[in-house]
Amino acid sequence: MHVTTAKTAFRIGLIDALPFILVVVPFALLFGVLAADAQLSLAQTFGFSFTVFAGASQFAAVQLITDAAPLGIVVATALAVNLRNAMYSAALTPWLGDGTRLQRACIAYVLVDQNYALAVQRFERDPDWSPPVRRAYYFGTIALIYPLWLIATMAGAVVGTTIPAWLALDFALPICFLALIGPMLRSPAHLAAAATSIALALALSGLPYGTGLLLAAAAAMAVGARVELWQDRRVRAAA
Amino acid sequence: MTDTQIWIAIAAIGAGTFLLRFSFLGLIGDREMPPSVLRHLRYAAVAVLPGLVAPLVLWPQATGGAPDAARLLAAAATLAIGWWRGSFLWGMAGGAVTLYAVLALETLL
Numbered sequence: 001m002h003v004t005t006a007k008t009a010f011r012i013g014l015i016d017a018l019p020f021i022l023v024v025v026p027f028a029l030l031f032g033v034l035a036a037d038a039q040l041s042l043a044q045t046f047g048f049s050f051t052v053f054a055g056a057s058q059f060a061a062v063q064l065i066t067d068a069a070p071l072g073i074v075v076a077t078a079l080a081v082n083l084r085n086a087m088y089s090a091a092l093t094p095w096l097g098d099g100t101r102l103q104r105a106c107i108a109y110v111l112v113d114q115n116y117a118l119a120v121q122r123f124e125r126d127p128d129w130s131p132p133v134r135r136a137y138y139f140g141t142i143a144l145i146y147p148l149w150l151i152a153t154m155a156g157a158v159v160g161t162t163i164p165a166w167l168a169l170d171f172a173l174p175i176c177f178l179a180l181i182g183p184m185l186r187s188p189a190h191l192a193a194a195a196t197s198i199a200l201a202l203a204l205s206g207l208p209y210g211t212g213l214l215l216a217a218a219a220a221m222a223v224g225a226r227v228e229l230w231q232d233r234r235v236r237a238a239a
Numbered sequence: 240m241t242d243t244q245i246w247i248a249i250a251a252i253g254a255g256t257f258l259l260r261f262s263f264l265g266l267i268g269d270r271e272m273p274p275s276v277l278r279h280l281r282y283a284a285v286a287v288l289p290g291l292v293a294p295l296v297l298w299p300q301a302t303g304g305a306p307d308a309a310r311l312l313a314a315a316a317t318l319a320i321g322w323w324r325g326s327f328l329w330g331m332a333g334g335a336v337t338l339y340a341v342l343a344l345e346t347l348l
Contacts, residue, residue: 023327044245051253056284060291061252071244077291078252082259083283089263090277097268108261170301171310171338175317177292179330182321184285193282194289201290202297216290217283224282225275 004129006136013140016122020114024145025152027055030172032156033163034059038066042157049153053146054112056180057081059173073211080217088116095123096138098131107138115141188231193224309345313338 004012028049035045040062048058057078064074088111096107096119118141123134163169185191197220204212240248263272296314298304316337321330 026331040245041242044242044249047246047249047253051249052256054256056288057252057256060287061248063291063295065240065245065248068240071240071248074240074248075251075255077287078248079255079259080283081287081291082252082256083280083287085256085259086262087277087280087283089260090267090272090280093263093268097264101265104264105261108264109257111260111264166342168301168309168338168342170299171313174292174295174299174310174314175331175334175338177288178296178314178317179321179327179334181285181288181292182318182323182330183325183327185322189282190285193285197286197288197290198293201293205294213287213290217287220286220290221279221282224286225278228278228281 004126004133006133009129009133009137010140010143012122013118013137014143016118017114017141017143017145020145021148023114024055024149027176028149028152029156030176031055031058031062032153032158033160033169034156034173035062035153036157036160037169038062040065040157042154045153045157046150049150052078053110053149054082054085056177059176063173073214076214080214084113085111088113091120092116095119095134096131099135103135107135110139110142110146112142112145114145187228189224189227192227193220196220196223309338309341312341 031049032045035048035058040048048061052058052061060081061074061078064077069077089108092107092111097104099107115138119134119138122137123129129137181194185194197216200216200219201213204215206212207215292314296310297306299307299310301307302310313334317330317334320333321327324330
């Protein structure tokens with residue numbers, strides 16, 4: 001039987017994650033640019049990418065800081081964007097849940113959309129991997145992404161303010177978010193949640209400081225969950 | 240926001256995000272969660288991001304809030320291409336090309 005060593009697994013992880021560099025580097029560059037635009041210092045921009053390490057929530061926070069939203073709303077919205085990480089954490093626990101507390105803390109610290117997706121696919125394909133081999137693979141998937149995320153953020157922050165207006169960089173953030181949303185719309189439940197989110201966010205945009213967005217997000221999550229239940233019932237009734 | 244407030248925001252978002260990521264791996268473990276909690280979490284991203292982006296598309300800051308053909312078309316192209324190809328990169332590229340093409344046309348006309 002072929003046995004995969006931890007070292008090999010780390011390398012496989014590294015290679016599996018290579019295509020994501022194409023996504024992560026431009027995304028991080030753009031974050032740096034927008035953070036500079038929002039008058040964040042270099043240290044603050046670095047602090048964001050270093051401690052938060054979650055692109056969409058960083059963009060959301062910087063957008064709200066630009067809009068002069070109060071602190072509590074900035075934090076609440078960014079965390080709402082990151083709620084899905086709790087779901088990833090749940091999905092990875094059967095595979096990566098049995099290390100030391102420090103190992104699990106490190107796994108959690110670098111958990112993002114990309115390595116979650118890679119790891120779950122790989123572990124389901126190779127279920128006989130031992131826990132240390134699985135951990136090695138997981139850390140392999142993030143070993144390049146995380147440093148590149150930091151470097152590209154800083155590069156973006158340094159060139160940020162020198163970018164000319166005709167580049168219409170104001171619209172880079174909406175395009176970035178829409179490009180994230182498009183591939184997520186894979187089921188009627190996801191579509192219903194997205195439609196609810198848009199309709200309510202627009203209808204409630206008069207409410208102060210982004211509270212409308214939080215209400216819209218809560219309602220949209222409930223709608224998504226509800227539609228999923230209906231669908232499950234219909235599938236089961238048909239079977 | 241003041242400098243201090245921005246630092247507090249960074250620390251709070253960083254700590255909160257870590258706790259979300261650590262939740263099951265470190266704290267809850269393999270214990271069963273009510274399925275309805277996981278069902279709601281599945282729609283978290285798609286519940287927040289569209290609502291965040293919708294006003295930015297309809298009322299862009301660059302035009303002082305007036306709807307703008309180039310930005311509306313670019314948004315539609317990004318969403319459609321991202322959905323069709325199932326790819327973030329394709330969506331980004333399609334949106335950027337559309338935005339610059341329409342902006343260039345507007346300057347020429």
